[in-house]
Amino acid sequence: MGLRKTSTNIALPDENVENENREVPRDFTQLKFQILSLEPSERRWAARDLGNHPEGVPILLETLETETVVPVLDAIFTSLQKHPTHECVNGLIRFLSSEDASVRNNAIEVLQSMPNALETHILSLLNHPDSDVRIFAIDILQQLVHQNAPEWLKSVLLDETHVNVVATAVDRIVEIGDSSILPTLERVAQRFAQHDYIQFAVNTAIERIKEDTYA
């Protein structure tokens, strides 16, 4: 016993990997059945392999509705992330209302990675009837690599009426805003003059942005 010895200590990938032998064929038709398997590990592999098929997006989204096993859910989101399309964004948005925090957080993370496909959806998300979804939309904006993100967040500060949503926006603007946002923050303080927490949050945000700007 000890360290196992090897006679040939360099191995390159098999150049013929596309023709590898697999227990179950990995074509789209088979994967559609595999993702319904009773065995979670088979569902996880089907979810991973469906990520190589753009036409698999609707199946992956549909599976999200019923799947409860975390490693399978994780594989579904990883595969969806490979397809930053309007179809995928549309499908993922409905999971922002999920009762399952893990599903919701994964949906937020994947949407954050699709700035271009998300662009046309962001305003409707920021005006969603459910205030919780509006808060999650702000969470998406915080990490979204899109030049309009500060402007979108500014519109929330100017127009939003729900105190929790505004508080979230004030908190997040610190990371992506600059000194040009200071007058908007002062307006927020005026609009919510009776809310001590907003006054505190706005003052903190103004201080931090000034520190960053004039440091």
Add this chain to the structure above:
Amino acid sequence: MLSELDQKSAVADKLVITDSDFEKFRDFFYRKTGIKFENSKRYFVDKRLIDRITATETESFRQYFSFMRFQASGHEQQALINAMTVNETYFYREEYQFECLVENVMNEIAASKRPGDTIRIWSIPSSTGEEPYSIGLYLLEKWPQLDNFEVEIVSSDIDSNVLDKCAQGIYNERSVSGLPARVLKKYFTQIGVGKYQISIDLREAVKFTQVNLAQPTQTRAYRGFDVVFCRNLLIYFDDASRRNAADVFYDALLPNGFVFLGHSESMSRISSLYKVRKFPKAMVYQKPA
């Protein structure tokens, strides 16, 4: 008359990588490898692209890109990947993690196995071999149970050039400077001024493989590992590629298997698949049973 070297240098001086060239290359390289270059890496990328354009005797980025993309053998694509990935490390780097391996993790794995069983360790990226050989050295020197088990060390890298260097096991003074003198003397042979070659026993104890974490057809074969070392690689990846890597390791690991990441990396920010284990000397991530 200009020498050939001077002529190449003159050509290189005239080459320009435009902003749109950079964007085009960056998108391609990301899709191919999962590695995304930020704008701050522009000088690094431009310099290596110009080196490859010159080496292939193409005349512009556009011509080179087309040549590289559609070359049937794929050799230039690999040469480009090799040029763009950085290979610099040293023996016993972040040593506290090796201490955690032999003082805690290996004992826990051993407790779930029978004497004579195999324990498998995957070290990625291999870079020039310092990490997988450090694992081997640490086990030989500091894990008393090694004689009761067969430990297999596999180490992989996307860069095919470094695999040859790994197999040769020849290192300079800087690479081995962190090793205790006794370990250096016991396991290395000085083969020249500031050159040391690791023993044949160690060289035969690590299997080096080429793998691209972004290619499912290549990663699928990696199964049944008890430990994955992936340190200071994910910092070069974007969120989507990090997430993909976490999935690859999850599938490569046995239940209760462990992942070591670099000190500045956190699996908790990448994936919810793992649980955090805090040992006295290091934090390690574990695949649930």
